[in-house]
Amino acid sequence: MDLIIGLTVNGLATGMLIFLLAAGLTLIFGLMSVLNFAHGGLFIWGAYTGVWSFQMTGSFIVGIIIAIITGLLLGLVTERLIIRPVYGNHIQQILITLGFMLVLQEFIKVVFGPDQKAVFPPEILQGSFLVGDIVLIKYRLFIIAVGLLIFIVSSFILKRTRVGLIVRAGVMNKEMVQSLGINIKLVFMLVFMVGSGMAALSGILHAVYSGVIYAEMGLEFSILAFIVVVIGGMGSFSGSLFAAILVGLAQAFMAYYVPALSLAVNMLLMTVVLIFRPQGLFGKG
Amino acid sequence: MKTILETKDLSIAFGGHVAVNSVSVQITEKKFTSIIGPNGAGKTTFFNLLSGQLSPTTGSVYYKGRDITKLPTTERTRRGIGRSFQITNIFPNLTVLENVRLAVQSQAKVRYQMIAHFLHYKQFEDKAHELLERVYLKDKAKSIAVHLAHGEKRKLEIAMLLALETEILLLDEPTAGMSLEEVPAIIEVIKEIKRQEDRTIVLIEHKMDMIMDMSDEVLVLYHGELIAQGTPEQIVENETVQSAYLGGSYNEQLT
Numbered sequence: 001m002d003l004i005i006g007l008t009v010n011g012l013a014t015g016m017l018i019f020l021l022a023a024g025l026t027l028i029f030g031l032m033s034v035l036n037f038a039h040g041g042l043f044i045w046g047a048y049t050g051v052w053s054f055q056m057t058g059s060f061i062v063g064i065i066i067a068i069i070t071g072l073l074l075g076l077v078t079e080r081l082i083i084r085p086v087y088g089n090h091i092q093q094i095l096i097t098l099g100f101m102l103v104l105q106e107f108i109k110v111v112f113g114p115d116q117k118a119v120f121p122p123e124i125l126q127g128s129f130l131v132g133d134i135v136l137i138k139y140r141l142f143i144i145a146v147g148l149l150i151f152i153v154s155s156f157i158l159k160r161t162r163v164g165l166i167v168r169a170g171v172m173n174k175e176m177v178q179s180l181g182i183n184i185k186l187v188f189m190l191v192f193m194v195g196s197g198m199a200a201l202s203g204i205l206h207a208v209y210s211g212v213i214y215a216e217m218g219l220e221f222s223i224l225a226f227i228v229v230v231i232g233g234m235g236s237f238s239g240s241l242f243a244a245i246l247v248g249l250a251q252a253f254m255a256y257y258v259p260a261l262s263l264a265v266n267m268l269l270m271t272v273v274l275i276f277r278p279q280g281l282f283g284k285g
Numbered sequence: 286m287k288t289i290l291e292t293k294d295l296s297i298a299f300g301g302h303v304a305v306n307s308v309s310v311q312i313t314e315k316k317f318t319s320i321i322g323p324n325g326a327g328k329t330t331f332f333n334l335l336s337g338q339l340s341p342t343t344g345s346v347y348y349k350g351r352d353i354t355k356l357p358t359t360e361r362t363r364r365g366i367g368r369s370f371q372i373t374n375i376f377p378n379l380t381v382l383e384n385v386r387l388a389v390q391s392q393a394k395v396r397y398q399m400i401a402h403f404l405h406y407k408q409f410e411d412k413a414h415e416l417l418e419r420v421y422l423k424d425k426a427k428s429i430a431v432h433l434a435h436g437e438k439r440k441l442e443i444a445m446l447l448a449l450e451t452e453i454l455l456l457d458e459p460t461a462g463m464s465l466e467e468v469p470a471i472i473e474v475i476k477e478i479k480r481q482e483d484r485t486i487v488l489i490e491h492k493m494d495m496i497m498d499m500s501d502e503v504l505v506l507y508h509g510e511l512i513a514q515g516t517p518e519q520i521v522e523n524e525t526v527q528s529a530y531l532g533g534s535y536n537e538q539l540t
Contacts, residue, residue: 162390162406169376169387176374179336180391180449181362 002134007252013140015248016147017209020202021225022232022240023154024195030171030235032188034083035090037097039199040222041104042078044215046071046200047207048112051119054204060122064204071200074104075193083192101219108215116214119207143205150198151241158237167191171235227266231273233283243281289314289485290366290453295334295344296509304330306509307344312453312487312502317479319488319496321520322506328489329371331506332457335487336368337361348453367451371458371489373438377431381422381441384430385413388448416444420474436467443474453485454478460492468492475499497521505529 025039046067054063082100086092120126121139129136158164166187170177177184206221207213228247232239247266255262273281290312297305305327312318320328333339335346337358345354353361376384389409417423420440425433430441439459446454459475460468472495479486479499490496496503496517503520505513507529513520520526 162409165379165383165387165390169379169383172376172378173374175338176370176376177387178358179362179368179370179374180388180445181359182391183359 002132003256005134005136007256008249009136009140009144011249011252012245013143013209013248014251015245016143017202017206018221018224018228018248019147019241019244020150020198020205021222022228022244023150023237024198025222025225026229026232026235026240027167027171027191027237028195029229031167031174031191032083032087033090033174034087035093035097036083036195037094037222038078038082038100038104039097039195039225040218040220041101042071042074042196042199042218043203043206043222044108044213044218045074045104046203047213047217048108048203050200050204051117051207051213052112054119054122054208060125060208064201067200067204068197071197071203072193074200075196076189078196079189079192105215105218114215116212118212120211121208125208139209143209146201146205150201154237163187163190224266227270229280230270231280233280236280236282239280239282286316287314288312289349290335290487291347291350292335293345293347295331295341295346297330297334297339297342304509305334305341305506308506308509308511309344310504310511310514312485314452314485315483316501317486317488317499318502318504319490319500320504320506321490321493321496326506327509328506329457330509332368332455332487332489336366336455362449362451365452366455367446367449367453368455369442369446369457369459371461373435373442373462375430375438375441375445377429379430380426381417381428381430381433382410382413382426384441385416385444385448386410388445389413389416392448392450412448413444416448419447419477420444421470434467436463436470439463439467439471440474443471443478447478451484453487456486456488458489458491460490460495472499 021039021043025036028034028036049070050063050067053066054060057063078100082096083093086096125139125142128138129141158168166177166182170184170187174184203218206217224247228240228243231246232241232243247269250265250269251262254265277283288311291310293309295305295308296303308331320331322328330339334341337353337356337360341354345352347353348361348364348366353364356364376387379387386406386409389412390406414423414426417426420443422437422440422444425437430438433441443459456475459471463471475486475488476499478484488496488500500517503515503517504511505520505523505526512529513523513526515523
């Protein structure tokens with residue numbers, strides 16, 4: 001029993017990290033039809049700047065804030081310089097964002113050096129709770145809480161505010177939003193920035209979770225996010241949470257019971273979904 | 286009588302095909318103008334040029350005397366040109382009320398107080414309910430738009446257009462794809478708008494009786510060219526129109 005719970009917490013924590021990365025991706029795709037392969041680059045920049053300021057100041061909160069600010073600013077620059085010229089052209093988007101991803105990744109090595117770095121959680125989040133004979137690792141619970149909080153706040157904004165209504169409508173029908181006299185470019189920019197901020201948050205949380213950071217981590221981890229976007233349905237926010245948790249759990253349990261399959265299981269999930277529900281579990285159309 | 290919308294030598298070509306060819310028209314303020322022409326005459330393309338979905342190859346569009354040829358759709362809507370589409374253009378997975386509310390809030394001049402008005406959209410909802418009542422959709426407010434019948438979607442679209450409070454309404458075939466039973470209801474809605482509002486309405490339609498009944502002025506497009514302009518009576522009498530479009534048979538239909 002304690003094993004099952006332990007694995008579940010593991011899976012949920014991983015799932016939340018993937019969700020934070022995938023949520024931005026799915027909104028950016030749904031609203032702007034942009035395939036943003038540079039998303040992993042924003043993740044890794046969040047991780048490095050966050051860890052750097054965490055280690056400089058000793059405050060994890062400062063680290064998280066710096067990571068998010070880095071994400072927002074880099075998102076702004078990316079949208080204006082890289083994405084805006086290639087709206088509507090998927091081939092160009094893939095080429096330029098993949099290229100920019102590599103630029104961001106290599107730039108990490110220029111600024112922070114090419115070596116792997118060890119990262120430790122802040123003291124308050126080290127160790128674990130013991131409930132009966134079940135060990136609950138504090139930092140994992142923290143990740144789950146942050147992920148849920150972000151999901152709840154974002155859902156509230158999407159469902160209950162004016163900007164949220166514009167974003168939801170924009171995912172369904174961009175042209176019509178424009179015909180209503182709404183400046184969709186501004187909304188694009190905001191969504192892109194928020195998505196990037198979430199990617200950066202995922203980066204710093206993941207850095208502390210895995211205990212080590214290296215430049216290629218962004219590309220590796222963002223593949224999981226792409227799988228989640230496909231499983232959940234492109235453009236579906238709740239879909240990305242559901243799929244991220246599914247992928248996180250599948251990976252955690254497989255890693256324990258059938259380690260050889262732990263990487264393949266996500267691809268298998270995606271394949272099955274694509275065969276039976278090509279639009280994704282929550283996708284419309 | 287003031288001209289509100291004007292085109293000068295407006296043309297657009299797709300590759301070698303000239304879809305709209307040197308069209309110069311003046312649309313009078315607060316009048317009901319209809320555009321007719323056989324399929325492929327360039328009516329919808331002409332609308333796209335007016336609303337900014339397309340940019341002309343040559344020529345210009347003037348709104349209240351100002352050149353708006355280079356302005357994007359968003360800006361034209363803000364200045365007062367709203368349009369509906371031939372293919373129903375609503376937000377399928379939002380509720381009927383949310384659809385209209387979005388249109389209402391897009392008009393609100395609170396862009397610089399976004400935080401203060403972040404959550405308070407009671408006033409928008411009230412306005413939205415009012416508009417739904419006018420198009421006879423009040424009891425469907427909570428329905429998801431995609432579940433509406435085709436005619437109801439059209440009404441919803443018109444409610445959204447009304448919400449924009451634009452001076453010009455461009456209606457692209459509001460009865461397209463409707464069953465015969467649904468048509469009278471939509472005509473009723475358009476007539477209501479015409480009666481109650483001081484707006485300029487430009488309509489593309491195939492239903493001749495509807496056009497002859499409602500229009501103050503009719504424009505006839507044929508192969509992208511404007512071949513006639515006049516009152517419905519003048520158009521019916523016009524020989525060029527008869528041979529080109531009506532095939533000489535419309536007079537018989539009328540009587």
